[in-house]
Amino acid sequence: MVAKNDPQVDEENDPRWYIVHTYSGQEDLVEKNLKLRIQSLDMQDRIMQILVPTEEEVVFKEGKRKSEQRKLFPGYILVQMMMDDESWYAVRNTPGVTGFVSSEDEHDKRPKPVPLEDKQVEDILKQAATNPARVKIGLELGETVRITEGPFVDFIGAVSDVDEGKGKVRVLVSFFGRETPVELDFLQVERI
Incomplete structure (x- = not known):
């Protein structure tokens, strides 16, 4: 059992969104690996969603119009989870993950993952969903x-x-x- 004052535990015990840093260009692979890891460790009740926010980009190559998906935040993915030691360990030790976006906890003097505010998550999801295709010639x-x-x-x-x-x-x-x-x-x- 985890103590209430453990900095790795979200006091509200509600799922929150966290930003996870990945090796650049491996966001989709990390998403796939993390989904497999969640299943194999039976953590669906603690790690709910994984998002790689993208937007459509229209590229012109050799006079032809081609639609591509461009990462909004290259090198980062969003994970909705209930933070505890086991869920932190599962995400942190997934191949391709370099760590959580975090700040140092004053109590334990170690990095503590910082959850996103609800408004930030809404803005990111809205940006990914409503952006018209960007054109790149x-x-x-x-x-x-x-x-x-x-x-x-x-x-x-x-x-x-x-x-x-x-x-x-x-x-x-x-x-x-x-x-x-x-x-x-x-x-x-x-x-x-």
Whole structure:
């Protein structure tokens, strides 16, 4: 039995959300390993949920639009659990986990995992659920591109502005002896 004043025990004994640090790029593997560990140690009643918050990102590669999931917090996962020595040990000793986000406990002079506030969790979950897809094109200012669609098809110009939020790119094209800015969708241009 664990003593009431043990710093590893949440006094309310309610499940709380904690941030767990992982090796970068191994968030999904840690989630899978931790779920297996919870099952094998029969800890479903103390470790409730594991989240790897992501958002959709639209990437343009070789002129093609591709949707990818991007981690909101690379190197971190969220775990909802009732904190005690056994649940702490199960999470902390999962392959790929480097530790909990914590602060030093003044009583025992050792790191103590710090739970997230309810508002913080709500904000994170809302951000992951409601974010529109981010667009990432990878074009640089001044880069030369060819227009592939529309009235300026096959014109070549230099990128003068990129608006990833709107999915637009402004290209300076030369016709009638002068450079004119043309605003296009990302899908209407390709790198040369």
